[in-house]
Amino acid sequence: MSWVLLHNSGCSKSREALESLKSVEGLQVRKYLDNPLKEAELRELIGKLDTPVSSLVRTKELLFLEAPFDVNDIEAVIQNLSRNPKLMERPILIGNGKATIGRPLEKITSLLRGK
Secondary structure (H helix, E strand, C coil): CCEEEEECCCCHHHHHHHHHCCCCCCCEEEECCCCCCCHHHHHHHHHHECCCHHHHECCCCHHHHHCCCCCCCHHHHHHHHHHCHHHECCCEEEECCEEEECCCCHHHHHHHCCC
């Protein structure tokens, strides 16, 4: 099984997730601020998420507050996150055909267990 953690080392929740996953064999860590997701990758991620697309957007970020957009509009979310990856909620674990935002961290554990 391959797992990918979309990680922001500046985020305490993301660091906690990475620490909790360090024993997961073959875990790939993608620092999405350095290597942003392309629009096609965001589409794929949204299709795997266990929550509405709106949960993927950090609506309290200054970037969002300065230029808000409809967080329920998938295309608007994709376009804005591809241009401004800082707006993406984190951490996100992807694997087994699914994805979850690790808030709370227990959601990551549940995905690993196949629940």
